[in-house]
Amino acid sequence: MTAIDDPATRRAVEGVPGIPRDAEGPVFREPWEGQAFAMALTLHDRGLFSWAEWAQLLAEEIRRAQAAGDPDTGETYYQHWWNTLERVITEKGVTSTDTLLRYRDAWERAASRTPHGKPIELQPGDFEGPLDC
Amino acid sequence: MATHSHGDHHHDAGGDEEEFSQLSEIALRVRALESILTEKGYVDPLALDQIVQAYETKVGPHNGARIVAHAWADPAFRERLLQNANTAIGEVVDINTLDSDLRVVENTDRIHNMIVCTLCSCYPWEVLGLPPTWYKAAPYRSRAVLDPRGILAEFGVQVPEDKEVRVWDSNAEQRFIVLPQRPAGTDGWSVEQLEALVTRDSLIGTGLARRPDVAPEGAAR
Structure with missing residues (x-):
């Protein structure tokens, strides 16, 4: 199928x-x-x-x-x-846009504490604290 | 005799920024929305994965095909590509950042290359799209190193005994694509015409470029 x-x-x-698609369905770049x-x-x-x-x-x-x-x-x-x-x-x-932003920032904190190559997972603590950049 | 070449692990001095993960802006926003929709019960992450996986074998290796076609058509570009793929690819495709070092390994009359990630499923998706399911599956990952000729035969690629098979093991820092041999009978072809001969499998090394007298067959698997 x-x-x-x-x-x-x-x-x-x-x-x-x-x-964007080919003969068999949608194609994705990333x-x-x-x-x-x-x-x-x-x-x-x-x-x-x-x-x-x-x-x-x-x-x-x-x-x-x-x-x-x-x-x-x-x-x-x-x-x-x-x-x-x-x-x-x-x-x-x-x-809401605010919630989207709050989760986006949390994911950024989660990424920045996760060693390269390890799966990035969201934790409750990621919703607090400063961002590096 | 198969050679199992591990990619060099580059740990440049001062490369501290590589220690922790970084997500692109859009990846952060996608994950944010997925978390919210999951928490609210709008989506099931497993169901999302299944939809994405349904397309993994359909993703066209557009960038990779363009890179190869240019390398076939322009010997000077081919040299630059083999010397330093990370900078050379920017001449022909719109890729700003690579997840990892990219190296192009060239098929010749004496050498056939194929790529694998024995550890997980590292794949140069920026140039090849999403990996096919079989690339991530244990049988390919384990047998590519032990029995590359057997795997190639199953993909319909018969490598003569006197041709060396090299298997390149990808990892988080170093990834590979194969530069397949240009099919005979394509002299004077434009880059666009050549591009249509480059299949995803030929970029992984589990296939050859299409012959000009064979009509495109769509996704090989």
Whole structure:
């Protein structure tokens, strides 16, 4: 079975224009792009948004980036995808920008105390303390 | 006879910044949102992993293919690439930072190279995309060193007895890609045409570049 046979993925690829893909399904340049795709797929399946709604918000995001000078060569597609995801979940009240920032900083603390090559894991203590940079 | 070459471990003086981990801005934001969605019960991290894994074999090695095509087309670039891949690749692909030192190992008439990570699954994903599932699986990781010719035969690559097989073991500091041999019958081809002949497996060393008379077959596995 190829990945595109998965009905949820096929609906996403058909409903959202521009998803970078080959004959068999979406392609990703970096691991986080795959995670961003998977998160949107999961939230869609939970009914948080329709693909039509998503496509419209994503198009707005891309237009905004183009106006700001983004070359739109496809290499920044998932950057726009990510901005759309953060916007959707804050607008729908799933979480707030403040909470996102608090968790982002916690992950930075977690990374900076984790020796290179070891898995980085979030601990309660990571939500407090100064950041190096 | 197979040679098992471990990558050099470079511990430069003053390289203290390498001691602890660092995540890119986008990686921090992705992890932040995943933590929040998991805590709120919106997503199951295992389910997310499964979706990502479904695509691991589909990820195109776009950057790696471009690097190889340029090396085939431009001997001076090929030299720079083999001397110092970390700086040379910036000439042809848009990669700002590498996780680790990258070295390009060249296939010749006398040597066939393949890469593995026996310890875990270190992989030059910046140039090859996400690793295929088999690359991370124990059978490949253990047998690549013990029986590289056997593995290659299973991938459909017959290496003549008089050709040496070199296996390069990746680690957190040093990663490799294979520069496959340019297929015959491609004289005068453009970089774009050549790029289409470079498969992911040929960059890992478990395959050869496509022959020009063979139509693209899609993902090999």
